[in-house]
Amino acid sequence: MPFGLTNAPASKEEHAEHLKLILELLKKEELYAKFSKCDFWLSKVQFLGHVIDSEGIHVDPAKIESIKDWASPKTPTEIRQFLEAAFQLLKQKLCSAPILALPEGSENFVVYCDASRKGLGAVLMQREKVIAYASRQLKIHEKNYTTHDLELGAIVFALKM
Structure with a gap:
């Protein structure tokens, strides 16, 4: 089952039939899809800073790459400066974005x-x-x-x- 969805069709053929039913329903309700903006049978989707694939939902590695490359502080002064910078960044992010x-x-x-x-x-x-x-x-x-x-x-x- 793609993406670990419990109610999703298990095979590509079942997906195609399910998609056909959905598109027919949309057409009946006079709602149309622009196929040039649609992608089907993707093996991986990025959404809201996460990657969704056959193994589940994961944090997007690109979002944490810069954190992984930080050098570890060694002296008490470096630790204090690091913590102050991290706190300021966290404060800025929390104050500028809603809590979701x-x-x-x-x-x-x-x-x-x-x-x-x-x-x-x-x-x-x-x-x-x-x-x-x-x-x-x-x-x-x-x-x-x-x-x-x-x-x-x-x-x-x-x-x-």
Whole structure:
């Protein structure tokens, strides 16, 4: 089973049939995918600083590469300077970014999306905890869209994120 998903089809043929059903459902609801922006049967996906592959979910090695290359401090002065720099960096990151929960497994995800006359927004949640969110202002031409089109735009925006 790819990515260790419990409800996912086990073979490429089953995936293809499942994909066909999903695309037919989307077409029936007049929602269309742009295939030039779609990728199927990937062996690895990078998402929110993590890598998802057949072995599970891992921290993206590129995100921790610089930390692994840090030289170990030797003297008390170097240790103090290192800790002060690390604390300042941690403080900056915590103050500038929202606190998000890490995903637990690969089940029970819910995506909420909404639109207003000002912008589009989406939240990815799992077990009532916020995993990720995104929002953006409407582009000038989007301000003329109908409510239905804005809501659809919010869904597309959420799926792209």
